[in-house]
Amino acid sequence: MTGNIQFYNDNARHVAQQYLSKSFEEIHASVLSYITPVLNKTDARILDIGAGAGRDAKYLAAEGQSQNVSVIAVEPAKLLADIGKQTTQNLNVNWLEDSLPALAKVTRQEVSFDLILLSAVWMHVPESERARSLRKLANLLKPGGKLVISLRHSQAEHTADPRIMYAVCADELKNLGKKVGLFCLSETERENDKLGRDEVSWQTVVLQLPDDGSGAFPFIRHVATNDGKSATHKLALLRVLLRIADGHPGAVLRRESSLYGDRVILPAGLVALYWCHQYKDLIDKHQLFQTPNKNPNMGFMKPAGWHKLTHRTAADYRIGHLFTGDDAIALHKTLSDALSNIKAMPCKYITLPNSEQGVFEVASKPVRAKDSIFLDLTTLTQWGEFSLPEHIWLAFNRYACWIEPVLVSEWVNTMLSYSGNAGYRTVEKHYILHEALNWLEPKRSTTEIRQRFEQLQQDQTQYCVWTAKTLKQKYNIDHCMPFSRWPNNDLWNLLPADSQINNQKNDRLPSEQKLKAAKERMLHWWQSAWLEEIPFEMCEFMTDQISSASLINSQCNLWKQRFFAEANIALPGLSKVNSSIDDVFEALVMQRGRLKEMQQLREW
Structure with missing residues (x-):
């Protein structure tokens, strides 16, 4: 696979021009009837593997924009992906540098997908890695999710083209799918290559996961x-x-x-x-x-x-x-x-x-x-x-x-x-x-956050994270992810908010648009409250284990440690040593989507 990645990097502009010369509708006309319903589904999530110059990701995100469809575009060739990012600019597309069979970065997101698209990818997967790849793809599908894979048939895989490609077979793909609980929705007839190459033809297989598919x-x-x-x-x-x-x-x-x-x-x-x-x-x-x-x-x-x-x-x-x-x-x-x-x-x-x-x-x-x-x-x-x-x-x-x-x-x-x-x-x-046997969920407690807020308020104006309104006497500490549906008192989840706005939000999940609109204010609160040097008088709230003033002083950094310890384990896709609040915010957006999907929460 490494040699192919190098090829796509070395020929990124030529390949991008070639791919972008044809529209999504031209390339995928035979399976549009399976893809369109996904684009009409509210909050659908799509995975585009081998996204290349972004043609498919752009179409999927643009067509699904009114339904808040999100796309994760996977492309291992960095220079080709850079072109893809330009193609999909200002659309709800998140790019990851990843590849089959592991898809390590995708799986770390801990999300599942309504549609997974592999366009002109399967012929690059060696036969020895195909069973694992299908298992991985099946595990990433939601119940009822569709897997669309195009197959490149060629009489000259190893001579006319410098890329490494392997023979593909629809029957092989369907049999592998059966072993991981996928059934075949469609197998198209072979079609001529849209770029006019006589030695190349294509067909597409659509597989579906009927339930959890795992036993x-x-x-x-x-x-x-x-x-x-x-x-x-x-x-x-x-x-x-x-x-x-x-x-x-x-x-x-x-x-x-x-x-x-x-x-x-x-x-x-x-x-x-x-x-x-x-x-x-x-x-x-x-x-x-x-x-x-x-x-x-x-x-x-x-x-x-x-x-x-x-x-x-x-x-x-x-x-x-x-x-x-x-x-x-x-x-x-x-x-x-x-x-x-x-x-x-x-x-x-x-x-x-x-x-x-x-x-x-x-x-x-x-x-x-x-x-x-x-x-x-x-x-x-x-x-x-x-x-x-x-x-x-x-x-x-x-x-x-x-x-x-x-x-x-x-x-x-x-x-x-x-x-x-x-x-x-x-x-x-x-x-x-x-x-x-109650798990003893954390009690709805905001005491230490209120104390920190009021200490900061003495020196600088504080604002509602949702509206930017100046906060004075009347304010609330809001659980960003609603406590009633996902009990969590982590520092990153507790935010200062206007009382009226907090009552309006109630136990609803903030929409992705509201969350992203509040990003700068949220990051500012995290930074000033927990990540900058903590005054001595606040350290007493860190733990009931500290008994001496010198030990209290030496433990002040625990707020920062605690902030990232809690965030890095509660939110998807973060490493155990992450110390970036920007990454915490992106993981929070992903977790919002997971809660929306799994619990069908009302949005605010």
């Missing part, structure tokens, strides 16, 4: 409702992974190919942290038994770890939190013990159907306990890596609101079967178990 739902349901459970470990692991997929798309370190399909790699420490989060109050506060015997202690509850943190609550086990002193040492040990338990129990016993092959894998590392631990992605990666099949990750990511009630219900039923919980078996007490 993930039946598998998850089997583990949740039918699989044997000597304890609640299996349910706990599924729920941890669902919560990470639903709330932390930025937690994905990378994706890898394996014999059993692509896998998603997460920080093992994050899985252990959330494991402790969900068991913490369930055991310490509510004293509910999680095994059939009457021993309240589970394998990860050790004297030097778990039992030294009984004064803590589940809310302390969160990204952006600082532990110091003895608590930090105990937390190190607790996370290590939890990971060992996860590896020895649910990971060992959750296997593929009719197989001994494990579904989840842990590559753990020993971590030396220290007297300070700041919970962010970098820290939590020290414990190693946790991997799961990509199709299961995507099912958790897209359908969390349907899967979680099944897990919670089965967890309640499992606890009721244990003799230690016999006192809850009367129907009127079942609600206590359901309440105990």
